[in-house]
Every structure is written in structure tokens, then in C-alpha cells.
Amino acid sequence: MTEAKTPIKASARKRRADAERSIEAIVTGALDALSSDPDASMAEIARRAGVVRATIYMHFPTREALLDAVMENATTQVAEATRAAEPARGDPAEALERVLRATWKQLDQFHAVLGINIGRLSPSELRRRHLPITSQYIPLLERGQAAGVFRSDVSAEWLIAVVRAIVHTASLELQGGRLSPSTVERTMLTTALAAISPPPGELCPS
Amino acid sequence: MTEAKTPIKASARKRRADAERSIEAIVTGALDALSSDPDASMAEIARRAGVVRATIYMHFPTREALLDAVMENATTQVAEATRAAEPARGDPAEALERVLRATWKQLDQFHAVLGINIGRLSPSELRRRHLPITSQYIPLLERGQAAGVFRSDVSAEWLIAVVRAIVHTASLELQGGRLSPSTVERTMLTTALAAISPPPGELCPS
């Protein structure tokens, strides 16, 4: 992961170890900086990465390229953590809870870069890059819809959007001190579950 | 509303009618511009207001001052529309639905400037300025909590945050074409209601 350049043919030559380290530091530094300020400058990113500004341009030709790499990195990490939580196993509601417990902080970081990319990429391009994540949520949600555990009068995409919004809100409230670290997870999970559950009117008669 | 300057003593002198018009155009133009791009330049704001850039500085000494006025304007408008929807009348769930139906688009505009102000103002200052709105929602939500219609195992502030997040998500999905104009309201309302309802286990026995 965190590839700076994807050689067209075979890899030109081996990258030195310190270069590898720099790239790593730059990408994570950028994620940090951009999470707290979506317009963080290259200088600020370099500062957080413990690197001089010119070093960034050694590995990323332009700011855009760096943003691409940051997003690629974020999506990959979230996708891997999601996969590790086995979204296809067991009861849909329990599976969603399991996946969210394992990934909600990463998901929130992802929300930050998502906001940046909304104005930078076309909607279709955005959807394409989210596929590694959404392609794991869609089946889970549709499975829950089929089982009557989740609402089926709306699209699975809407359910994804709502869950993501609630995760992000919980992160914000936690960061703002309006939610305590000990209760965030439970609050977030119960709220997300409730938000995508079928309307109460159709619950009892079953 | 939309006062540019609040004179310390008595008002120095009457403002001319065209100045009043300019201020109005600038504030609404700024709201428009900043809603679609949080970093919109003064030039872009001036363009949308149909005014030359220097004119803005006639009425607002600095960009910050303009942002303050825009936020003041937004909160005032939302607060008034909320009040007009009578959040204290009738069943809490119906009252919330009534208020949201009347204000959700304004609330979303407000969400845009809120995002801008999160990095610009201190959390306490932010909360203070939201009071005209939150002070209307808190009683409504607490009333619903007392009546058992809304969850009471979490704070009313959390319920506010969740509702706001869902409103914003609905706006985004509508704008992105992933939700049709005819179904947004219903989807948003049912989701918001579900999100703040008590856990399903305690619903039927009542």
C-alpha cells in the first residue's frame, strides 16, 4: 500500500528504504493535517510528516497526486479492516455492529477526505473509488433488508449514507466533548441501528 | 435583520436605501457562494451579489466580519421559521415533523456555514450562537423524551446532532441525484424519527 508511483511496465528500480519511510510519513501526515483542516498547505503537511516541503514533490508531482494517494490509502485501509470484520457472517444487525465497532474511527477519517474529494472529483469517479468499501456494505444491507431487519422501502445506498453520517456525528460529538468516550460506541451503534430499522408500525404484527 | 453595524450609542445617521439593498445582496450572495464552496473568495461573493469587491468592504471591514454577518443572518432566519412552525404545539413526534418539513432546507444551508464556523470559532462561542435554534429544539426533544416518544437514554443534544446530520445527508443525496425530489422529505422524516425513537424492544408492551 501507499504506492507513490505505479510503473507502467515492470518496476523501474528498487526504492530506497528511507524513501519508503518518507512516503509513509507524508501520506499519514497528510491524512492528519487534512482531517483537521481540509485546506492544509503543503508546508503544514510537510511539517506534520517531519519532512521538508520539497521532499513531498520528490514522490508526488503535485498536490492533486498527493490527495489521490491519501484517498487511495484511506479507502484501502478501511476496506481491509471492514473485510477483516467479516460483514457477510451471521445476523445482519450483528454483522453491521461488528463491522462498525471495528472500523468506525477509520470510517470517520475517511469522511474527512471524502469531504475534500466531493469538490475535486466527479460524482461517478467518487463512487468508483468508494467501491472497495461500498461493495462490502451493500450486500450486508441488502441481506438485512431481505431479512426484514433493515428498512426496505429505501435504497441500500441511503442506508449507507445515514450510517456514515451517524458515525461521523458520533466522532464529532466525541471530539467536542459532548459525548463521553465510554458511551460513544453504544450511542452510535444503537442510533445507527434504529435509523435503518423498519418503521415501528410494521414491527409488532410480525 | 442583516445589520452591518451595531452602533454603540444611538445610530450615527440613517443609511441610504441603496446601501441597505447592497448589504442584503452581499449577505445572501455570500450565503449562496459559501454554501457551494466554503472557501469562496470575496471576488466570487461580490460577483454573486452583483456588486464590486470594494463595495463589500464598505459595509464589512473584513472577511471575518462578513462571515459573522452571514451566520447571524442564517441563524436568525432558521430560528424565525422554526418558531413559526410552533415546535411547542401538539404531539412531540408530529411537532418535530412539522418543524422539519418547514425548515429542513434552511437547516441545511445553516449546516454549510456551520462547517465554516467550526474551524473559525471556539466551541463555546459556536454553541452560544446556535442558541436561537437549539433553544427551540431542546424543549421539543425533552418533551418527547418525557412522553416516551423519543429515546431518553441519550441527551437531547445528541438527538439534535443526529437529526441535523440526517437532514444534511438527505440534502446531499438529493443534490447528488441519489434521492428523488418526491421522496426526500418522507425518507428524511421517517429516518430522523426512527433514529431518535426508543429501542424497538420497549415499543410494543406499552
Next chain:
DNA sequence: TTGACATTGGACAGGTATGTCTGATTTATT
């Protein structure tokens, strides 16, 4: 150890945004 790679620190040009200022012109008010 040697030579290639990588980083540093700094300087540089080009672009853009903010805020100020000016003189000329238009507009509201009395």
C-alpha cells in the same frame, strides 16, 4: 568504500486572495 540515491535549506517565479486607496460616476435624499 564508493557511488547513487535521498533529503535538506533556501531561493525563485507565478498565481491568487485580502485589504486599502483613489478619482470618477451614479444614486438617494432634502
Next chain:
DNA sequence: AATAAATCAGACATACCTGTCCAATGTCAA
């Protein structure tokens, strides 16, 4: 119609950010 207020058009200084370049220094790998 006369006066004051407001706007326009444009120039200006300042500052910041991006991307490029270079010479000197540090670091990896064979």
C-alpha cells in the same frame, strides 16, 4: 437642483501557496 452618500473601476501593497530548481549534506546499498 444641490448636497451628501454610495458605487464603480482599477491600481496597489502584502501575504501566502504552489511548483521548480540548486548546491550541500546525509544515507542507503552493493
